[in-house]
Amino acid sequence: MAEEVKATQPRWIPLLCGLISSTTCGMLLYAWSVFIKPLNTEFGWSRAEIALAFAICCLIFGLMTFPAGRISDKYGPSRVVIAGGIILGIGFVLSGFIQSKFQLYITYGVIAGFGGGIIYLPPIATAPKWWPDRRALATGFAVVGLGLGSFLMGPLATYIITDPTMGWRYVFWYCGVAMGILAVGAGLMLKVPPAGWKPPGWNPPAPPAGAGAPKVVRDWTHEESKSDSKFWLLYLAYFCGSFAGLMVIGHLAGFGRDAGLTAMAAAGAVSSLAFSNAATRVLSGFFVDKIGIRVYFAVTFLLQTIAMVAIFQLGGSVAGLSLIAILIGWNYGAMFTLFPATCLQFYGPTAQGSNYGLLFTAWGLAGFAGPWVGGYLKDMTGTYYMPFLCAAVLCAIGCIILFTTKPPEKKHI
Numbered sequence: 001m002a003e004e005v006k007a008t009q010p011r012w013i014p015l016l017c018g019l020i021s022s023t024t025c026g027m028l029l030y031a032w033s034v035f036i037k038p039l040n041t042e043f044g045w046s047r048a049e050i051a052l053a054f055a056i057c058c059l060i061f062g063l064m065t066f067p068a069g070r071i072s073d074k075y076g077p078s079r080v081v082i083a084g085g086i087i088l089g090i091g092f093v094l095s096g097f098i099q100s101k102f103q104l105y106i107t108y109g110v111i112a113g114f115g116g117g118i119i120y121l122p123p124i125a126t127a128p129k130w131w132p133d134r135r136a137l138a139t140g141f142a143v144v145g146l147g148l149g150s151f152l153m154g155p156l157a158t159y160i161i162t163d164p165t166m167g168w169r170y171v172f173w174y175c176g177v178a179m180g181i182l183a184v185g186a187g188l189m190l191k192v193p194p195a196g197w198k199p200p201g202w203n204p205p206a207p208p209a210g211a212g213a214p215k216v217v218r219d220w221t222h223e224e225s226k227s228d229s230k231f232w233l234l235y236l237a238y239f240c241g242s243f244a245g246l247m248v249i250g251h252l253a254g255f256g257r258d259a260g261l262t263a264m265a266a267a268g269a270v271s272s273l274a275f276s277n278a279a280t281r282v283l284s285g286f287f288v289d290k291i292g293i294r295v296y297f298a299v300t301f302l303l304q305t306i307a308m309v310a311i312f313q314l315g316g317s318v319a320g321l322s323l324i325a326i327l328i329g330w331n332y333g334a335m336f337t338l339f340p341a342t343c344l345q346f347y348g349p350t351a352q353g354s355n356y357g358l359l360f361t362a363w364g365l366a367g368f369a370g371p372w373v374g375g376y377l378k379d380m381t382g383t384y385y386m387p388f389l390c391a392a393v394l395c396a397i398g399c400i401i402l403f404t405t406k407p408p409e410k411k412h413i
Helices: 002-008 013-029 032-043 047-075 078-097 101-130 135-143 145-162 168-189 222-226 229-249 252-258 263-291 294-314 318-347 352-381 385-404
Strands: none
Touching: 013 047, 013 078, 013 101, 013 135, 013 145, 013 168, 032 047, 032 145, 032 168, 032 252, 032 263, 047 078, 047 101, 047 352, 078 101, 078 168, 101 135, 101 168, 101 318, 101 352, 135 263, 135 318, 145 168, 145 263, 222 318, 222 352, 229 294, 229 318, 229 352, 229 385, 252 263, 252 318, 263 294, 263 318, 294 318, 294 385, 318 352, 352 385
C-alpha cells in the first residue's frame, strides 16, 4: 500500500498544496495596509472604518477554520479547499465593484474571509501526516505561503494602485481571479495518506525504557483536548500574539506614510515583513525539530515585545522601518509554525484538524479586535504610540504563558 501511494502521491505534494493555498491567504490578508490610503482618499473613510473591513475578514477567516477542520477530518481536505477557493475568488473580485463601506465589509470581510478560512486549515492538518518524521518542518512549509503571498501582493498591489491607467479596483479584479485558480488547483492535488502509512525506513519512536511493561499511549480526542486547561492557555497566548501582530500589520504602511515615507517605501516595508514572515515559517520548523518548542517560542514573543516599542525610535526612516518590519515579520510568522506544532505535540495528529481549527479561532477574534482597535486608538490620539504600546503589553503576556505551560500527560490505552 505504501509503495502504491508513493507512486501516485509523492509526499512533497501536500507541502506544495499548503504553499499554494497559504499563498492565496497571504494575498488576501497581509497586504491590506496598502489599501488604506487610496480608500481614504477616494471615500474619505477613517482609519478605523477601513480597518474594520480587515477586522471582519480576519474574524470570519479565523472562525471558519474550526468547521473546515472538522469537515476535513471527516470527509477529506480536497473538496473543502476547492469550495473555499471558489468562494474566496468571488468575494475578492466583487470587492472591486464596491461603492460603500457596507459593500466592502460584505464582499471582502465576509465572503472572501469565509473562503480564505475554509482553504487555510486542511493543508496544515494534512501535511504533517505525510511527514511524521519532520512534523514541525512540514507545518512550516504548509504555511510559508502566508508570508510569500503578502511579499508578492504588497509591491504588486502598490504598482497597480499607482498606475494612472488602473487603480485599486484592478487589484481586486486581477488578483481575485488568480487567487481562486491557485486555491482550486491546490485542492485538486491534496490527499491524506492511507491508514497505517509511514515513510520508507521510518518507524515511530519506541516508548522510553522503565520499570514494568511500557504503557501504550494514544492521541487525545477533540473532546478531551478542548476540556484541557492547557489548551485554553495556548488559546490565550495565540490571541495575545495575533492581536499584537495583526494590529501592526494592518497599519504598518499607514504608519510609514504618516512618518513621511513614500507609498513605495511604505509598501517596501510591508514586503520586508512578508519576506521575513515567509522565511521564519520554514526555518522555525527546522529549529523546533532540532531544539524543541518552549524556549524558542518564548524568545520570539520577547523579541516581538521589544520590536513593538523600538518602532517609534527606528520607524521614521526607510532602513529603520524595514528593519523593524523584518523583526516583527519573523516573530509573528513563527507563531504559525509553532502553534500547530505545539498543538500536535500536546494532543497528537488524530484530531489535529479539529483541535488546531478551534485553536486558530483565537487568531480570528484577535484579527477582528486588533486592527480595529489600532485604527480607533490612532484616530483618537492622532499617533500610533498607544496601539503599538498595547501590542507590546500583549506580547509580554503571551511570552509568560508560553514559557510556563508544559505539555500535558499522554493518554494511555
